[in-house]
Amino acid sequence: MKRITLGLVALALGVLVIAPAQAAAPKLVGTVGPGFTITLTSGGKKVSKLKAGKYTFVIADKASIHDFVLEQKSGGKWEKQLTSVLFVGTKTVTVTLKKGKWKYYCAPHESSMFGFFTVT
Numbered sequence: 001m002k003r004i005t006l007g008l009v010a011l012a013l014g015v016l017v018i019a020p021a022q023a024a025a026p027k028l029v030g031t032v033g034p035g036f037t038i039t040l041t042s043g044g045k046k047v048s049k050l051k052a053g054k055y056t057f058v059i060a061d062k063a064s065i066h067d068f069v070l071e072q073k074s075g076g077k078w079e080k081q082l083t084s085v086l087f088v089g090t091k092t093v094t095v096t097l098k099k100g101k102w103k104y105y106c107a108p109h110e111s112s113m114f115g116f117f118t119v120t
């Protein structure tokens with residue numbers, strides 16, 4: 001009986017370890033520039049709500065005067081500059097999004113270039 005229980009626990013742990021590797025992180029596309037615009041889309045639609053989990057951010061930074069910063073505003077604190085101001089090109093970053101309100105923005109023009117989404 002004890003041996004069976006241990007076997008089941010080992011099996012459950014094995015499944016937990018294997019599962020994350022099998023699920024690909026959904027892709028989100030962030031675009032900043034070349035004008036004074038910043039967007040975050042999924043399948044061509046503006047991101048407003050996401051489920052907590054791992055996401056692949058593909059950031060197209062089209063100008064050397066903008067950057068792309070991602071920040072958790074509620075439910076925790078987390079912030080990362082996904083592309084730098086001088087960088088121009090495409091960069092892929094994997095981020096684990098936790099529940100809360102999130103903001104993406106361009107740091108030099110934060111008052112006009114920003115967007116929000118909610119993670120549930």
Ligand SMILES: [Cu+2]
Pocket residue numbers: 065066067106107108109113
């Ligand atoms: Cu900017």
